[in-house]
Amino acid sequence: MSAKHHARLPSDIGGDDAGPVDIVDHGMKFWERQANALRSSLSRRKIVKTDELRRAAEELPNYKELHYFEITTSALRTILIEKGHMTEAELKAKMDEVRARFNVPDEMESPLKKGAAR
């Protein structure tokens, strides 16, 4: 019997075929920098913990389709809602408000890094 007979979390992939590895530094998009800064601040103030974020990330049903910062930011959203720091409804209302007053054009996606990507 091997580990293959047990359900493994999407992060538990040691020994699996990895396929081609993307070794290009794609830099960070504007939103990724913002989201990462938020996660760092909340971690430093111990509002969220690394292990909680890892657990929330592993539980994402679409983990394998998401990119790194999509995973970490989705996990952050889950934990903040779980701990009652915000509600899903509050988050949606705020996102609608921001989107209405500040529609981020594509050019603002960290142009310096954009040049290096792909």
Add this chain to the structure above:
Amino acid sequence: MTAAGERAREKPQRPSTYAPAPGHRFNVGDHVLVKRRFPPGHRRTPSYIKGKTGTIERICGAFGNPEELAYGFDGEPKRVLYRVRFRQKDVWPEYQGAERDVIEIEIYEHWLERTHP
């Protein structure tokens, strides 16, 4: 002096502790087996190393239990973390590299059992 204590005294004790680890069960050089358990939830031991045997390379210290911290608990009591050294050939049956190649993984004490070479 217990048998375990004598074994520990005979072994070269490298200055290998990052943080205090009071009451640690294993010492540098001890042979350990990684438990073959597959409980659901956030676990810090990768599946590919379960059931494999290695040796304690160093005692890293005692830290809040990440398997509890992951669910918002305080992580107490702290768990001793070890760096465990495995021969690559023991981990991967088809391993083509050198005999001496090793992989080192940090594993918490509650995932380890004492075993013999």
